[in-house]
Amino acid sequence: MSTRFEQTRLDNGLQVVTESWDAAYTSAIGFFVRAGARDETPEQMGVSHFLEHMMFKGTDKRSADDVNRAFDEAGANYNAYTSHEQTVYYAHVLPERLDEVTELFADMLRPSLRNEDFDVEKNVILEEIGMYDDRPDWRLHHELLEIYYSGHPLGFRVLGTAQTVSDLTADQMRDYFNQRYASDQIVVAAAGRIDHHRLSQNIQQLTEHWTPGHANGRQPASPACPGSTPRTLTDDQTTKHYSAFVCPAPGLEDERRYTAKILADILGDTEGSRLFWSLVDPGLADEADFSYDPNTDGGVYSAFIGCSVDDAERVESVLLETIRSAAEQLDDDELTRAKNKLATQATLQAERPSGRMHAIGSRWLTLASYSTARDELDRLMAVTRRDVLDLIDAFPLEPAAWVRMTPAAQRSR
Known part of the structure; x- marks a missing residue:
């Protein structure tokens, strides 16, 4: 299979990377944000994952229903996830629907972050935390990372805890969003039937109002390695x-x-x-x-x-x-x-x-x-x-x- 890799850095620092396949019948695109649990403070624990939820709650020109309906109308296979090191929003579509899904993501990633949506979604996430707390493998894994990394953010829980999420305020989330969702903290990746030049120009126009930020550097990991006493x-x-x-x-x-x-x-x-x-x-x-x-x-x-x-x-x-x-x-x-x-x-x-x-x-x-x-x-x-x-x-x-x-x-x- 013949592939072609291309990359472009836009004027605002956002990067576009593509792998084009002439023989592909579909296109996949993802917005990769350098925002994860390791970028949070103890008081912010869970805010990266919380923000992932909030991206689907609407923008200045779309309601939450509009966002979901737009994905469905495009026939997209879409989702998002948060880890310790990144938050990713992605979709897999037919090539002729790539432009509209790209525009949708660009709009979503500048969300309204309304107080009423924040309050509703907080309860959803608290229920999610409770669901995972019922799973022994998750509880043990979280406990292990907290011990192993001993205070380092790599030991933080991606979902946060019931306490940190309950205490989190909408203003704290907005501050974190402004810092971590700056244009120079985002990579847009696409693969399949892709026209790199067209995609880059499209994203340039869609994000021309986005600005680079001054995100804090990441603290190097230094595991405590406390030993094997259970x-x-x-x-x-x-x-x-x-x-x-x-x-x-x-x-x-x-x-x-x-x-x-x-x-x-x-x-x-x-x-x-x-x-x-x-x-x-x-x-x-x-x-x-x-x-x-x-x-x-x-x-x-x-x-x-x-x-x-x-x-x-x-x-x-x-x-x-x-x-x-x-x-x-x-x-x-x-x-x-x-x-x-x-x-x-x-x-x-x-x-x-x-x-x-x-x-x-x-x-x-x-x-x-x-x-x-x-x-x-x-x-x-x-x-x-x-x-x-x-x-x-x-x-x-x-x-x-x-x-x-x-x-x-x-x-x-």
Whole structure:
């Protein structure tokens, strides 16, 4: 498949990056904003995600119903998400509807931020927080990051807490919006059937009134790495035992991230991994996984298990043994299987304009660089057994923070 990459920096600092495919039948576009949980203060925790919701609540010329109706009339597959490092608004459409969706996003990203919408949406988000607080995996993950990063914003909860969201004011949100949604903090990425020159000119006209800002720089991550003594939480609603820990891992700027991704797949993919065969398949655990989560200046591996209370000690022992013995019995066949599986997943994603749009947009926002789908596959397939062993030496697979959740009656365990 022939592709062409182009990039343009507009006069206001906004950047447009595109990957054009002459053979594509659809177009995908995303507005990537450098605004996430790591850009917040403790008092603002959750404001980035709150703003994501508010972008769909209307503008000076559109109501919330108008926004949703416009997407539907364009036949768009659209959504948005917020992470620790970015907020993304995206849509996948037929090429002839790209202009109208681009205009819609440009309008949305200058929202009214009305007090009455703020109050209504606050209740929606508090309900969302409550829903996720009912999930043991989310509660443990949040607790782990808070311990591991010890006050750094990478340990903040993306949704915020019930307290921080309840205390947040509309004026605080507006101040944050003015700082983080400045034109020089935004990358527009598009892939598929794209005319780069036309798109850039269109965005230039739509955003000519946008101005660059003076966003605060990001505080480098410095994990506390407090050690592996587990912290135990109790829950009256659970009847199972859950346990999770994190280990340091390479960041997005580290070429070893490809090796880390493969190692995580070998150890903890939901099917066919070492944890699957040692815990899930024999019925010792209902859930067991080991994943890799990189950020710009660092990353973590996350291990998670769920099992019966009676099997907790044995399951945790097997979990640690499996992770700590990662270097043992690693052969080329196991490595090849993992690489082939990840290559298939990456290729399936790259065959869709939306997949490439997300890839080039996130990479440009965080690393200001471009990589073709072929480049990414080549880097993945080039990983050797020696690379995996060296990675384990550089990032030992020992818990740096560990949290358990048990039924209240089991706290004394």
